[in-house]
Amino acid sequence: MHVVVCIKQVPDTTEVRIDPKTNTLVRAGVPSIMNPYDIHAVEEAVRIKEQVGGKVTVITMGPPAAVQVLKEAVSLGADETVLVTDRVFAASDTFATSYVLASTIQKIAGSEPVDLIFAGKQAIDGDTAQTGPGIAQRMNLPLLTYVEKVRSIDVENKKIVVERRLEGSKQIVESTLPALLTVEKEINDVRYATLPNLIKAATHNPKAWDHTVIEADRTKVGLKGSPTRVGRSFVQQLTNEPGEIIEGTPQEAVVSLVDKLFAEGHLVADR
Amino acid sequence: MSEERFDVIVVGAGPAGLAAAYTMAQAGLEVIVIERGDYPGAKNVMGGVVYRRPTEDVFPDFWQGKSSPVERNIVKQSLWLMNKDAAFSIGYGSAQFKAEEGYNAFTVLRAKFDQWMAAQVEEAGAIIINETTVTDLIMEHGKVVGVRTSRDDGDLYADLVIVAQGVNNLLVQQVGLGVDLKASQAAVAVKEIIALPTGVIEDRFNLEKGEGATIELVGESTMGLTGTAFIYTNKDSLSIGAGALVSQVQQKGVNPNDILENLKEHPMVKPLIAGGETKEYMAHLIPEGGYHAMPKVYADGVMVVGDAAQMVNGMHREGSNLAITSGKLAGLTAIEAKERGDYSSKTLSRYQQRLEESFVLKDLKKYRNLSHFIDDNTHLFTEYPEMVLAASHELMTVDGTPKGDKFKAMFDMVKSKRSLWQITTDLYKGWRAVK
Numbered sequence A: 001m002h003v004v005v006c007i008k009q010v011p012d013t014t015e016v017r018i019d020p021k022t023n024t025l026v027r028a029g030v031p032s033i034m035n036p037y038d039i040h041a042v043e044e045a046v047r048i049k050e051q052v053g054g055k056v057t058v059i060t061m062g063p064p065a066a067v068q069v070l071k072e073a074v075s076l077g078a079d080e081t082v083l084v085t086d087r088v089f090a091a092s093d094t095f096a097t098s099y100v101l102a103s104t105i106q107k108i109a110g111s112e113p114v115d116l117i118f119a120g121k122q123a124i125d126g127d128t129a130q131t132g133p134g135i136a137q138r139m140n141l142p143l144l145t146y147v148e149k150v151r152s153i154d155v156e157n158k159k160i161v162v163e164r165r166l167e168g169s170k171q172i173v174e175s176t177l178p179a180l181l182t183v184e185k186e187i188n189d190v191r192y193a194t195l196p197n198l199i200k201a202a203t204h205n206p207k208a209w210d211h212t213v214i215e216a217d218r219t220k221v222g223l224k225g226s227p228t229r230v231g232r233s234f235v236q237q238l239t240n241e242p243g244e245i246i247e248g249t250p251q252e253a254v255v256s257l258v259d260k261l262f263a264e265g266h267l268v269a270d271r
Numbered sequence B: 001m002s003e004e005r006f007d008v009i010v011v012g013a014g015p016a017g018l019a020a021a022y023t024m025a026q027a028g029l030e031v032i033v034i035e036r037g038d039y040p041g042a043k044n045v046m047g048g049v050v051y052r053r054p055t056e057d058v059f060p061d062f063w064q065g066k067s068s069p070v071e072r073n074i075v076k077q078s079l080w081l082m083n084k085d086a087a088f089s090i091g092y093g094s095a096q097f098k099a100e101e102g103y104n105a106f107t108v109l110r111a112k113f114d115q116w117m118a119a120q121v122e123e124a125g126a127i128i129i130n131e132t133t134v135t136d137l138i139m140e141h142g143k144v145v146g147v148r149t150s151r152d153d154g155d156l157y158a159d160l161v162i163v164a165q166g167v168n169n170l171l172v173q174q175v176g177l178g179v180d181l182k183a184s185q186a187a188v189a190v191k192e193i194i195a196l197p198t199g200v201i202e203d204r205f206n207l208e209k210g211e212g213a214t215i216e217l218v219g220e221s222t223m224g225l226t227g228t229a230f231i232y233t234n235k236d237s238l239s240i241g242a243g244a245l246v247s248q249v250q251q252k253g254v255n256p257n258d259i260l261e262n263l264k265e266h267p268m269v270k271p272l273i274a275g276g277e278t279k280e281y282m283a284h285l286i287p288e289g290g291y292h293a294m295p296k297v298y299a300d301g302v303m304v305v306g307d308a309a310q311m312v313n314g315m316h317r318e319g320s321n322l323a324i325t326s327g328k329l330a331g332l333t334a335i336e337a338k339e340r341g342d343y344s345s346k347t348l349s350r351y352q353q354r355l356e357e358s359f360v361l362k363d364l365k366k367y368r369n370l371s372h373f374i375d376d377n378t379h380l381f382t383e384y385p386e387m388v389l390a391a392s393h394e395l396m397t398v399d400g401t402p403k404g405d406k407f408k409a410m411f412d413m414v415k416s417k418r419s420l421w422q423i424t425t426d427l428y429k430g431w432r433a434v435k
């Protein structure tokens, strides 16, 4: 079983502030971490390897500093890692990123067939939840999002059964392999790294691939390959103004509330 | 158990452990450092003054260049004797300290300083593993052969273990090299980092750009307990702290936080820190037992360096330099042991010899009786500061009293506090203690 996990290095959003003037994230001095959902994806891949045997390859697209999260993945039990890094990738949106990652996985599969692909449910810096599905679409693979449990894997018949989280319920799905799964945090508890894995991580050197290695079309990456345009970003101001309490019987209160809503333009009469 | 084997395992990434690791890694030994903090320096506490020569001896040029971890070059140092509302200050500053070749000491913040040293150590080829606690030394046939850690699969073997775990040296006790510190052999210190703009610091301490100052404070600064307090200037913060013997803190039922709060409210201190924002608060022990409290520093397969071996010269607030130098000397000994393929106590006794030949044991021996002397004479921290301050007050107050009468009043005041015989005895004993 060869499992590939796509991870991302993100700013620790619990420590990010917003610049009140430009309405953009202040990233300076904010520590970089592995996207929290991705940690669970790596853990699940390692658990599957432990259960059925095989190998875990972890990939990320990012700047050279992203080797840090790949090393962390090794400390969690990953075997091999690839950093896809190239100036031409800068400013890629989820559309272009999924192209880069899909090309990378195809390159890996060229020498060693891939049976299963993991990604986090979303990245905490953009919260789009688009990259994983984008990769599945590009590779024409079954997509299982919001997975909170892998029930069983049948290596011989190439089948997987998972539980997907839906609002207020769950869905049990069987799929053929290879497939792409995006995971919730509930899928597992991440175990502490063992000492041998920590030592391995400390000396680990990820492979670094640029766009030529993954045979990516330059026009499909970076700003050129990214259809997303940010129109405007603004900060939702939360005010602390005290609310108004409307007195009277329920009937009276409703009438006076509706009047107020009309008066302030929140409700408009339909003539 | 890890299949990796190392020549040496270093326990603790403080100045002592990192100096040892650096020395050995540079000579090509396979070295692994195990540190329990999130990163080296994460929770480490120091005033912190580091001394140029001993530090440079291991990490050349550490004070130079853009990535240097030092805060300010210290150009003047002073000592304040304090009572409740006054301070008598003496100090020494010199132009020599201002010229590069005369740089003598620097202030540092440990989080930055330790990480900087750790980066050098990694560059030299050693591995540093964080967030991992060594819980036991593994012994076989009376010889230390490895460490057990808090991690799963956490046993690790090596030819040699260097214990650099700082003042709480449980591992040293575990293998019978030393016993636990007595309450009279350790000081508990609390420290805050207070942020202030660079310019404000330079104005208040009368410094030129980039220069630093230190103040040691004795007397009311520790509420009369045996100990000292300090205020050091960093780039854009002050380090202010106070420490007192654990035995006294316990005896008098004083909360160490209150000592620091009391100090911050002192009328001579308050204006120095006014308007600053407290960024960090921390507490730590300092070994104060000196030479007599030292454990045996080597045995088969193991050496002990730095605070773990109680190598602190409290009188001169020196610890980092003894840590770094002892780490280096242990490192040199390890290199020899590797060459000989013999890590027995016979080879490792060279470490003890090296310490004896260096300032480390020479100084610790010289001051070996000082802590007893101070411990037995707590009035040094109460009566003498009071005397000096009362005398100074008398002298500084211009009120029409003839000077001759003033001197007589001062003399009477001193005698009323302590007889001349007692004072002579104090001086003699003090001199004996460092002779």
Ligand SMILES: Cc1cc2nc3c(=O)[nH]c(=O)nc-3n(C[C@H](O)[C@H](O)[C@H](O)COP(=O)(O)OP(=O)(O)OC[C@H]3O[C@@H](n4cnc5c(N)ncnc54)[C@H](O)[C@@H]3O)c2cc1C
Pocket: B011, B012, B013, B014, B015, B016, B017, B034, B035, B036, B037, B040, B041, B044, B045, B046, B047, B048, B049, B050, B051, B132, B133, B134, B135, B164, B165, B166, B167, B189, B190, B191, B241, B243, B284, B285, B286, B305, B306, B307, B308, B311, B312, B317, B318, B319, B320, B321, B323
């Ligand atoms: C408030 C204060 C002010 C001081 N001021 C000065 C000063 O101005 N100048 C000066 O020279 N000295 C000063 N000292 C003394 C100086 O800090 C110490 O002497 C010096 O830090 C000793 O270095 P070390 O490497 O031996 O120990 P430490 O710096 O204590 O480092 C020990 C390391 O080991 C790690 N560790 C501990 N146990 C384990 C374990 N079981 N497993 C793994 N890792 C472990 C710790 O996390 C730590 O990183 C001061 C001390 C204090 C507390």
